Amino acid sequence: MLIRSLDSQLRWLSLLLFLLIALISLLPSLRLLTEAVTSVSFTASSPLSDVLSSERTWRALKNSFYTSSLGTLIAVLLGSGFAFIVSLTNIRRRPLWVFCFMLPMMIPPQVTALSWLQLFGPASPLLNTFGIAPALGSANPMYSAEGIALLLGIQSAPLVFLALRTQLMNLPQDMVEAARMASASQFRIWIDIIVPLSRSALVAGAALAFVSSLGNFGIPAMLGIPINYLVLPTLIYQQMAGFGEDILSEVAGLSMIIALLVLAGMLLQQWLQQRSQYALIGHTTQPIFFDLKKARMPTEFALGMVLSFILVIPLIGLIISSFVPALGMPLNSNTFTLNAYVEMVSNQGSTARAFVNSGMLAFFTAMVLMLVCLPLGYLLMRLPMRVRSVVASLIEVPYAIPGIVLAIAFILLFAKPLPIINVSLYGTLGIIFLAYLSCFLSVCLKPVMTAMSLLDASLEEAAQLAGANSIQRLMHIILPLTAPAFFAGGLLVFLISINELTVSALLWSAGNETLGVLIFNLDESGDSVLASAISVLVVLLVASLMALLSLLAPRLPKGIIPWHD
Amino acid sequence: MARLILHNVCKQFSEQRVINNLNLSIEPGSFVALLGPSGCGKSTILRMLAGFEPVSSGEIRHGERCLSSEQQHVPTEARNFGMVFQSYALWPHMTVAENVGYPLKIKKIKGVEKEQRIKDALSVVELEDYANRLPSQLSGGQRQRVALARSLVTEPDVVLFDEPLANLDRHLRATMEATFRAFHKRTKATIVYVTHDQSEAMSLADHIAVLHKGQLVQWATPEELYNTPKNTWLANFIGRGSVLKVAAIEPLQYVKTDTLHQIVQMVNASAATSSILIRPHDIQFVEENVDALSVQVRTCIFRGERYDVELILNDGQALLAYSEYPMIEGSKHYVRLIQAWALEEDV
């Protein structure tokens, strides 16, 4: 039925696409699976059974589930709150808010955590001013499962925000008007109409946030290890630190547990989205708009507070630590120095290289994924629900397993030169690029699929009647109507990959360093001042790129650039 | 219960002025229809009454209370109005029963009473069996009926209907018209009813406002409107009939057979200064005699109960008549005009 209803152009394209998916999503997962099971023997202690029988594995699983779930909840609250306010109300300076909300993704989570630890720690300049700083060495509430979840939530809030925004833009106004006619209060409208109508995007955003939290290593490493709070990615890292001969299969085994968790999550997602498939895009009414009236000032203030916590304070912390000679020194006229910047720009050839490499990787990954997701999303939407969810979960797995494990899979796959053409991808940027494609496919695809499922089928049918073939329909009808979702997907991929660390950490090689690797290596070898300086530059670079995009906005379809009205 | 007053209401969408200095005074408990060609601003008026669109200038009052003006705006939810949308505006995530029950939920009506009222509303629109369907699984007309049921389930002060029967077949329309009448009788709500179907408007409404390009053309009872339309545009718009150019005659009076035949036959390019309206049932086919006008059949179209016959007068003007029997195209006949209504010219 599927194939029958497609024309020949799409038929070979679909074949190509499914091959591509098999290559970049399925292959790494399968490779890990084989790694996990090859050393299974029937003796009592094979690596996999060791892993499975260890009480710590299950504790880590439980903890992972707890922190990711709580983090997802926070991300959903934060991201959807922001999305609702900035896309549906008459708040002032809307573009600025959106712009600022995108940036926390760019600040390494370690930096955010550290600046909070400092802000509320014994050395806090703020608390010390009022003399209420805690004593040296007292416990900090950030070191807790909830602290981890909070940071995970902040990191993934923009995922929820962007996934949701497209749908909110397409909610027809008359839905709300009908509810107002029934005398529903603004609050009831929100609970009864808007939230359920945007459920599929909320669920998609939440799924992205969950999966991204599940695979995150940096945050639980910083806040969990000190209190011996194990999650799966840190457990995996522990396993690797053991250097034993079995590490690969142990690590692969643990990753398979994460993959199972993802599959379970996908089932939940499917279930939640089942009844939320209705056409919203294509209604020819005006978009929704709420007048906040007197609540506008307080709302703006609340947004400002949230932003200063998740963006301004960490950013200031980051900037300060880039201007001092060494870690822990106060910033004043005596200590102020631009040495870090000078050193970085003049002495380190790798800096420029890393900027170019990461910039290219992020740009091309985003571009290619956007290109792939258009036909892919279209084809997937045409598959029966059940097949679609299986394919979608397979695509999700690479994003969920910790980057370092994915990198292992890629090394295992590509360390040898490719057969037949005898070219080695390993040790080039190419392998990082492939790994990014594999890792971030689901990030780009999720918003696209959601948007496509909202599309009123009769719009495409009308084009069919006009005689348009699949490709033409895709380009003329579907793409323009779901463009904001595509751009949101591409933007997310760009933002995530520009300072991606864990995948490239194992895959980089001399000359192919990425920004994430550069920052991390500097930081790890004690040059955290240099690392901060680069982080500042990355934030600046991304912010100016985003600002540049706003200039293009008038020539692009409406709603494509989130921070442009 | 209070009078609904539109005072000098204007509405502008960016470049275009859509409603122009509208004045209406709608008695409490009356049933008013807004009639007019597509795009004349009917829905816009309803939306201003409901409070979805602010007025560009002028004022809307409900009794002493100012609902909308340039300075003030009472939000929809504080108005206790009900509305059926032209686009239905069903909530796609709720089943039919949930859609219909939502206004009750908001009014905190629960349990058995809620169930009963939902059931009643659905049975009025003949959709009891569809209570658990989602709107996406309904046909066009079924959706419209759900929207209808939803608007009638509570008892608002003012109910606004935007083409509520456009997608329903004749029998369902008749049933629904009866329902509206009963509802109106029972609740004494003020009803403002937008429709493009004149027969619907005439049979339901106490008063009809006819709009043209955002302007009020006539405000009258159905009978007045049908029998004594003001100008040629209105005569063309309301009911079926033919507007003929005739020799000069005092407007706004009835003209009977003799004078009528005279002024119709006297017409020539320079003398055609007045217009009259002839309804098709005022045309009788007769045997040839001195009193009769000779005509030729241009087209004859079957309409169920009778045939629509388009006749051509000697001077080339067209005349619509009814016939019980099919007539051959091109054949010649004689007719007698019983009466006609003399019209004002359009401004």
Next chain:
Amino acid sequence: MARLILHNVCKQFSEQRVINNLNLSIEPGSFVALLGPSGCGKSTILRMLAGFEPVSSGEIRHGERCLSSEQQHVPTEARNFGMVFQSYALWPHMTVAENVGYPLKIKKIKGVEKEQRIKDALSVVELEDYANRLPSQLSGGQRQRVALARSLVTEPDVVLFDEPLANLDRHLRATMEATFRAFHKRTKATIVYVTHDQSEAMSLADHIAVLHKGQLVQWATPEELYNTPKNTWLANFIGRGSVLKVAAIEPLQYVKTDTLHQIVQMVNASAATSSILIRPHDIQFVEENVDALSVQVRTCIFRGERYDVELILNDGQALLAYSEYPMIEGSKHYVRLIQAWALEEDV
């Protein structure tokens, strides 16, 4: 040009059978209307013809070519069909002109010709001034007109209309009907037309299929349908009139005054075995005489050209008649029935 054949077509939506063993054979170049109450499956038939819905069983053929069967499915874009959707399905990101011009763009018609054809199509629906608007800035009727213009801008073999005039006022409807007739004449396309408006169906179509709950009830020319409906359901559904229970009589024949008065008066609970259809224009108000039936007026509703009068016979059955003058509710009158049509009972 080829015949469009539906052979034993069935359609099932999960639990519900929506179309049941439908057989139709539509001559090339003919104008066919599908008529039926809301939810009877009209849109579903169009969607199967267009190729949006696969058939559950049976076969749709276009001449020798099988369009849809359980095994085969020709995609829509390979069918060269046109369609107007009940929901309009305008593309919200394109202006009115772009919406209308899209089928031309696909057919690679460019430049002046394209411009001209868009302009022509828009002028037919009186929307020249709205060419650069977005659909969201249009009124309901205007949207419908854009959808119409879009479907007529190319010249498809088969055009499917789903309630194309539901939101238009009477005069625009008349214009559009004329446009459809002209279009049909010019292109000789096969047209399948869904409507709930019988007069529209009767005036446009060569043949009408009446559907009820997914089943074909009658397939006939408009005249046949109106004059000789098959059964009581159809008699109630088509045209206006009253179905009376009467004493036994052979079905499917005309009954004239004398017999008619007899069987109407003879009726009693046990003998009421047959049904007859009386059209309102077959009822004459007369002075009291032996030949007349006595009736009482229940309601009298103004309808523009005349009044609808609901009469009650002595045995309590209701009868619809027309009157030129208002009648007082409750007053007594005498009528003569000119003729009636004897019906089959429903199965």
Next chain:
Amino acid sequence: VETLTLYTSQPNKDAQMTVDAFEKQNPDIKVDWVRDGTTKLMTKLRAELSSGVVKPDVLLIADSVTMESMVAEDYLYAYNSPFKKDYDPALYNEKGFYYGTKLITTGIVRHNRAPETPLDWSDLANTEYKNQVAMPSPLYSGAALIHLATLTESADLGWTYYEQLHENKVMAQGGNGGVLKAVSSGSKPYGVIVDFLAIRESRKGSPIEFIFPKTGVSMVTEPVAIMKGAQNKDAAKRFVDFVLSKPGQQLVLDQGYLPARSDMPVPDGFPNRADIKLMPFDAAKTLENNAANKARFSAIFEG
């Protein structure tokens, strides 16, 4: 030009310096180097080995225990460097599989504003230090694992010492970098850390101070080794010789580490070589006990 592939866990800058100096002395060899933390580097290496390729020729990574495990699995090539004689036999593998290049000791660091000045390991177990100490976790850091092995082997400290540390709520960090940040930012006034990080930062102005405990320090040696499957063994041998040679060791000194070669001076900020007491340590035995040590540690700390 020949190419030599080097995997190293030296900090970026140091690695670059080493490579530059080597290339300058050996213009016919071009060095391709990859730098990462020992853990990641070894994971990468494992993955490569398991897919059947040997990428690096030379390894220059943090500790001898890791090297022992490579020896045990027969991945290394034994090379008898002529510079062997200048080194303490404890610092290299007797068969020549690997050679220590520097001494990275683990000691105590304190914030300048901290009230106490710990002088020995056992001090950290005192009640004044409750809640005040950060240390790298042996579960994540190789150096810390060696530190653990060294201290638990010591008669005075042993496992009870770690139990006391746990009692005292010592906070384990992922690595030495984390300890540095915790202490210099003041969130923990004391820490257990490798020498060069603390000394270098404090010389740059960080408000911290490094202390060599009286009992002695544990150490890792950042050994250099040649892969058995190396494609370019000659160049690899030349690299090993360079690192062990006087100019190579001078480089180590310049980078701020304690050179392994006994006849070298110490960097600024370090006490005299004689005053640094190294605690005894057996790499092979430690390797054997690794799993048990980790299990016992996590039993104590994760409860």
